[in-house]
Amino acid sequence: MTTQKVNINDIAKKTGLSITTVSRVLNGKSEQYRIGKKSQEKIKAAAKELNYVPNQFAANLRTGRSNTIALIVPSLNNPFFASIASKINAEVRKFGYITIIGDSDENQEIEKMELQQLMSRNIEGLIIVPCGDQWEHLKHLHDQGLPIVCIDRYFDDLDIPFVSTDNYDGAYSVTKHLVENGHRTIACIQGVRRSTPNKLRVKGFSDAMKESGITSFSIVGDDFSVQNGYLETKLLLQQKDRPTAIFSLSNTIAMGCIKAFKEENIRIPDDISLITFDDHPYLDYLATPLSCIAQPVSDISKIAVKFLFSILENTEIQTNKVLLKPKIKYKESIKRIV
Amino acid sequence: MTTQKVNINDIAKKTGLSITTVSRVLNGKSEQYRIGKKSQEKIKAAAKELNYVPNQFAANLRTGRSNTIALIVPSLNNPFFASIASKINAEVRKFGYITIIGDSDENQEIEKMELQQLMSRNIEGLIIVPCGDQWEHLKHLHDQGLPIVCIDRYFDDLDIPFVSTDNYDGAYSVTKHLVENGHRTIACIQGVRRSTPNKLRVKGFSDAMKESGITSFSIVGDDFSVQNGYLETKLLLQQKDRPTAIFSLSNTIAMGCIKAFKEENIRIPDDISLITFDDHPYLDYLATPLSCIAQPVSDISKIAVKFLFSILENTEIQTNKVLLKPKIKYKESIKRIV
DNA sequence: TCAATATGTACAAACGTTTGTGCATTATAT
DNA sequence: ATATAATGCACAAACGTTTGTACATATTGA
Numbered sequence A, B: 001m002t003t004q005k006v007n008i009n010d011i012a013k014k015t016g017l018s019i020t021t022v023s024r025v026l027n028g029k030s031e032q033y034r035i036g037k038k039s040q041e042k043i044k045a046a047a048k049e050l051n052y053v054p055n056q057f058a059a060n061l062r063t064g065r066s067n068t069i070a071l072i073v074p075s076l077n078n079p080f081f082a083s084i085a086s087k088i089n090a091e092v093r094k095f096g097y098i099t100i101i102g103d104s105d106e107n108q109e110i111e112k113m114e115l116q117q118l119m120s121r122n123i124e125g126l127i128i129v130p131c132g133d134q135w136e137h138l139k140h141l142h143d144q145g146l147p148i149v150c151i152d153r154y155f156d157d158l159d160i161p162f163v164s165t166d167n168y169d170g171a172y173s174v175t176k177h178l179v180e181n182g183h184r185t186i187a188c189i190q191g192v193r194r195s196t197p198n199k200l201r202v203k204g205f206s207d208a209m210k211e212s213g214i215t216s217f218s219i220v221g222d223d224f225s226v227q228n229g230y231l232e233t234k235l236l237l238q239q240k241d242r243p244t245a246i247f248s249l250s251n252t253i254a255m256g257c258i259k260a261f262k263e264e265n266i267r268i269p270d271d272i273s274l275i276t277f278d279d280h281p282y283l284d285y286l287a288t289p290l291s292c293i294a295q296p297v298s299d300i301s302k303i304a305v306k307f308l309f310s311i312l313e314n315t316e317i318q319t320n321k322v323l324l325k326p327k328i329k330y331k332e333s334i335k336r337i338v
Numbered sequence C: 001t002c003a004a005t006a007t008g009t010a011c012a013a014a015c016g017t018t019t020g021t022g023c024a025t026t027a028t029a030t
Numbered sequence D: 001a002t003a004t005a006a007t008g009c010a011c012a013a014a015c016g017t018t019t020g021t022a023c024a025t026a027t028t029g030a
Helices: A008-015 A019-026 A037-050 A056-063 A079-094 A108-119 A136-143 A167-180 A196-211 A226-238 A251-264 A281-285 A297-312 B008-015 B019-026 B037-050 B056-063 B079-094 B108-119 B136-143 B167-180 B196-211 B226-238 B251-264 B281-285 B297-312
Strands: A068-073 A098-103 A125-128 A148-151 A162-165 A186-189 A218-220 A245-248 A273-277 A291-294 A321-324 A327-329 B068-073 B098-103 B125-128 B148-151 B162-165 B186-189 B218-220 B245-248 B273-277 B291-294 B321-324 B327-329
Touching: A008 A019, A008 A037, A019 A037, A056 B056, A068 A079, A068 A108, A079 A098, A079 A297, A079 B079, A079 B098, A098 A108, A098 B079, A098 B098, A108 A136, A125 A297, A136 A148, A148 A297, A162 A167, A162 A196, A162 A297, A167 A186, A167 A196, A167 A245, A167 A273, A167 A291, A167 A327, A186 A196, A186 A226, A196 A218, A218 A226, A226 A245, A226 A251, A245 A251, A251 A273, A251 B281, A281 B251, A297 A321, B008 B019, B008 B037, B019 B037, B068 B079, B068 B108, B079 B098, B079 B297, B098 B108, B108 B125, B108 B136, B125 B297, B136 B148, B148 B297, B162 B167, B162 B196, B162 B297, B167 B186, B167 B196, B167 B245, B167 B273, B167 B291, B167 B327, B186 B196, B186 B226, B196 B218, B218 B226, B226 B245, B226 B251, B245 B251, B251 B273, B297 B321
Parallel strands: A068 A098, A068 A125, A125 A148, A148 A162, A162 A321, A186 A218, A186 A245, A245 A273, A273 A291, B068 B098, B068 B125, B125 B148, B148 B162, B162 B321, B186 B218, B186 B245, B245 B273, B273 B291
Antiparallel strands: A291 A327, B291 B327
16 A cells, blocks of 8 residues: 655665664755765765655654644634634744644633643644633643744733734724714624733723813624624614714624625615724725724734744844734715714 | 653553553553553553553654544635634544644645655545646545545546535625626636636636627736736726726636726725625625625635544445535625616 | 864754563463 | 463564664775
């Protein structure tokens, strides 16, 4: 069935050299160990000819290194996280590492289980969008020496590097913008309440409202899902004091809003204004191009990987907690109220 | 720094039993090797207490199994493939396996390189959306005994299991539908020309056209990308004999079409009709809900995983090449021409 | 010419598992 | 009481690498 896998030993036999020498040549340590030029040639030729492919497991077992890092996101079905996964996957590969992707499904128990599984695969580092508000398991791993970088969501009281968007700033700015455009009754549909980004977005929103002298506003919802956006919007539309603008805290929530609007024949921005966190290529081509707070996905991913590898390689790094400014894109979805 | 990793040996010492016994208990082979109840208890307790997590590398090295499969897609940025990746990742996990995801970037050379890397990680199986028209490297791996399943794209002349959409059928049906609605000048914007789905879609399109007595039609483009859709649409719009309908062969291409339409102030379906392969949640909320040929992503993924594991487990399976019927969703994007 | 150094290579242990086999000890049958 | 079978466990090899060290031989310097 399976053709005999060729190993370092076969090459040694074929070249008449020892496996030690073969290993050293193949690992680029020829200079360090002064392997003769001709030997090098012979070995490389043999390796190519035999189609040798090293067994990482053996190497990893010996060295204790796996050249593998893990990425855990709450949901690959959320395009925001899918995009992050794609980017991180590519970045990590540049370092010769491989990424194992896990999906916690917004469930902290699953998150823990995945983490266990991944640990047994000797991952060298972890990039995680933690779900939930428990962090003991992360701290535990961190204390054990596992390099960890949080992205998007993080814990303020935990000394783990993170890179995220300046959620407060984004939420604050757009809220101010809405108010400046005459909106007084603004509803905010939030996601997972205990998550840091959500908390900061909500805080940015309510701070801006309060500073604008508006003390009564509604903050509803509890999940970064289409369904949550849909249901809450349905409810909001039935209120006697219907909001003139909705601030959605994620792309998925926004999609739920739009679905509800469509059902109720509510037009944007004539009947209601809408702005959302997260960008998406399709937003420009919706019935009304949707204003959004675009998170710098690419930068977040790159920086996260950079952080992780600087820990891995023990490179001292000046800072390890960073918030990137979001890019706010105002489009036709916001109406100026006079 | 890193806390001593606890291994099977530590448990053996702690319990006063041998590592053999520990290994057997921990692997659920207690019955098979008649390990005493009390010993089992002791070992399990110790494992829990010491927070033992097995070193897969050592196990894999010994057994030759990695509990890992690989998935290679042409581009994780294409939501169609992202969705497939997400689904497969979840399915595979149910088998206790892990998926390593690779992105070939529609580049056959990269595909080969990734494959090499993955092989050295002793993957037990491969699910791949092959890019390009070369298949020697796949055949080679297949001959070596690596279980492979192709999805979406495949090679007819290669005896490797595949699961894909009935692309011909989908393309044929919608083309007929367009003709029945009075369209005579229909342009098809295609993707990667040598890929099987593309070829079949084009064939379905042209067969339907010819059968309808329309001999002159344009098939343009050469990439499953937004840019390709955009450029080709721009060109099509400048033709003297401007098409009344465009048939886009992927979601990315469709996005390019829409972008071009928007720039040129072309409205769907008043000025032009549009239908595309691939579904996406946002399609319903575009300025005009976009008709599409929805591929059964979830089923494709599930079946592919099922195929792969039936090969892995040597379960005989009745068939191993399957085409699933797509679900065509007609919406307002197609105008009836009188 | 002889010691000292440089050059090229090999030995063997170790990484943490899994597993075929064998050896005690105890229970059962005669 | 003795032969046989069942029970419970351990030895040791093997998986394919990497690497500290040591050992030859060749080269150089005096």
